[in-house]
Amino acid sequence: MESSHRNLTQQLVHELGKSILQGKYIAGDSMPSEANICTQYNVSRTATREAVKMLTAKGLISSRPRQGIKVLELKNWNLFDTDVLSWILIGKxxxxxxxxxxxxxxxxxxxxxxxxxxxxxxxxxxxxxxxxxxxxxxxxxxxxxxxxxxxxxxxxxxxxxxxxxxxxxxxxxxxxxxxxxxxxxxxxxxxxxxxxxxxxxxxxxxxxxxxxxxxxxxxxxxxxxxxxxxxxxxxxxxxxxxxxx
Amino acid sequence: MESSHRNLTQQLVHELGKSILQGKYIAGDSMPSEANICTQYNVSRTATREAVKMLTAKGLISSRPRQGIKVLELKNWNLFDTDVLSWILIGKxxxxxxxxxxxxxxxxxxxxxxxxxxxxxxxxxxxxxxxxxxxxxxxxxxxxxxxxxxxxxxxxxxxxxxxxxxxxxxxxxxxxxxxxxxxxxxxxxxxxxxxxxxxxxxxxxxxxxxxxxxxxxxxxxxxxxxxxxxxxxxxxxxxxxxxxx
DNA sequence: TAGAGTATTTGGTCAGACTAAATTACTATA
DNA sequence: TATAGTAATTTAGTCTGACCAAATACTCTA
Missing domain, CATH: 1.20.120.530 (GntR ligand-binding domain-like)
Structure with missing residues (x-):
């Protein structure tokens, strides 16, 4: 994860959001658990959870106990969100x-x-x-x-x-x-x-x-x-x- | 804060979002600090921070050390966000x-x-x-x-x-x-x-x-x-x- | 085999400590 | 006296670890 002027949570949001938009995680299921994200990106659970919450607020994912984190369908995404638009632009x-x-x-x-x-x-x-x-x-x-x-x-x-x-x-x-x-x-x-x-x-x-x-x-x-x-x-x-x- | 089926963070998001849309906090400045929100709503800092992050993701607020939490201008709000629209509807x-x-x-x-x-x-x-x-x-x-x-x-x-x-x-x-x-x-x-x-x-x-x-x-x-x-x-x-x- | 009870997984919430950025207040010096 | 430099203060950022609660899977018993 590239370092930048942005804080950790923001960077994580960006990484995960980009990955979702690139189709690394498919809607309906999949997406690593909080714990996995922590180890994968080597960040604390706090940062991970905050990033997950921000992506939830943008309609990209949802999370529930035992179910883990799911990528939502396209129709739930906030396509007019500045970040989401920027992630679209990154894609092919x-x-x-x-x-x-x-x-x-x-x-x-x-x-x-x-x-x-x-x-x-x-x-x-x-x-x-x-x-x-x-x-x-x-x-x-x-x-x-x-x-x-x-x-x-x-x-x-x-x-x-x-x-x-x-x-x-x-x-x-x-x-x-x-x-x-x-x-x-x-x-x-x-x-x-x-x-x-x-x-x-x-x-x-x-x-x-x-x-x-x-x-x-x-x-x-x-x-x-x-x-x-x-x-x-x-x-x-x-x-x-x-x-x- | 009314209890409901939603989790604490979601409820806080709703309360704060509603307050912002109702003009309780004016753009440019104002908005209680994390610590104040904690005591005011009697919730932990975790819940408060996650709620703040979610509202940040919707473009309603921004926060920086020492500066505290600021309400952003209308032009930054994600007006097409489902929650934001529902808060508009609550207003007069x-x-x-x-x-x-x-x-x-x-x-x-x-x-x-x-x-x-x-x-x-x-x-x-x-x-x-x-x-x-x-x-x-x-x-x-x-x-x-x-x-x-x-x-x-x-x-x-x-x-x-x-x-x-x-x-x-x-x-x-x-x-x-x-x-x-x-x-x-x-x-x-x-x-x-x-x-x-x-x-x-x-x-x-x-x-x-x-x-x-x-x-x-x-x-x-x-x-x-x-x-x-x-x-x-x-x-x-x-x-x-x-x-x- | 159905159902009750138990264990497991994973997010939800809390508490406390420490870090870091931004600002204010203070202080020593030219 | 002006000011550069420094210290104190405020507030968000990050980490750790503990425990709670919901959802599911499992297991044992009747």
Missing amino acids: PDLYMLRYFLQLRLAIEPEAAFLAAQYASEENLQDIENALSRMKDAQKGYDDTHEADIEFHKSILTASNNPFFTQLKNFTETALKVNIRFTNRMKAVTKEEYQAHVDIFEHIKNNNAQAASDAAMITQNATLAIVNEQITNLELEIANELVTS | PDLYMLRYFLQLRLAIEPEAAFLAAQYASEENLQDIENALSRMKDAQKGYDDTHEADIEFHKSILTASNNPFFTQLKNFTETALKVNIRFTNRMKAVTKEEYQAHVDIFEHIKNNNAQAASDAAMITQNATLAIVNEQITNLELEIANELVTS
Whole structure:
């Protein structure tokens, strides 16, 4: 277990959480007992128990006397938890997972833009505009394109002024990072894509909620369509291999 | 602290979580130290620390030596956590909170219906249909209208076959329960509303994704519009009171 | 063979000691 | 007097060991 600035319990949480997300322990059963974790990681029972409790709080596991510690089914996991999202990101890239992310982004972000157009404060607008100019700078090589893109989308969620949408900033950030793994180009954002972002901002600024929502939806739909196509091709390939073999 | 079937730590988590959600401890500072919680609730330090760790895992608090335990800002809270949602529900009804819920439902549920139309299995469809017939029975007084309505919406999220949407079942359930508090009629669902639900189901069954999405959106938009109007009236009243006083 | 009683396993809870980080108070010195 | 350095204080972090309680497996008896 790598040492770090974090305390022991946190480190253990991270190790165990990562292992669960990587599928080392399968849902329904399995998972070492407290005692085993203690010896395996060479930590006290206190640290182990606290780590187990934290993972329990995130919905990954449950524990009962005599039964031991069980990994819960995916549907119980707090997938919007920052840690859980970071552990997803550690895992191997998965096109289906990317599609799951994009399907929810398609739901969230147009509506967030809609709300931003209604409720954004001056400061909110400023933040979006700043992210936008960071994106422009990034195209000239003065900034990180990916980072700037992430900031843009997060600033819109903030501007929705709805705590539930705000909470989803981690989700969107992770979604974009997963996406990046599948796009091998250097620049995250083409000239056309940049313009699409500008359009969304302008609509928000002009309080044109429906136009902002529509613009965001077009962008999201385009991305999702690409992934859907990739998955279709992948499945065709697999089907062909089965036939020829 | 009320005793229950849950273990000590869980009970403490519940007590403390509820208190935080009720605003007993304000973000930024305050919150008793471990030692204080021990004496206040008459539990050991072990139980206290495990409870604190669980609340930390849910993003409600953070703790550091000498600093003590601090309540974090709302933006750090895991609002999609089942426990956190249940604590929101305990609090006093809040029209603005209801609007937050409805704004996200408006984003989520049409897209969930869209996906359900694409990916629902036979079993998924059966579950939706069962919920629908429960709603019909409920109108005749054979079942609980609220429960059946909740089941319907949850079954569509399940049918999306997307783990992120599935995760949001708790959210939607809580949203509906918050909504119930503001509708004082006995029946949760009128004849027209029931028909709207049937329409959504039919579109899903016929794989007509866009129609399913549109139908869901109309329903959600109508509900949101009502709440928006109520808030507008409320704010007008408050403004008038300020003028006349 | 059914059922009662017993043993075993594993998490739940408690107590106490010591460590370490962060802050405050104090003190000696330039 | 200002201030750097040091000590004391507070509070969470970690460890150890003991005992409790729930769930299950086992065993013996009627």
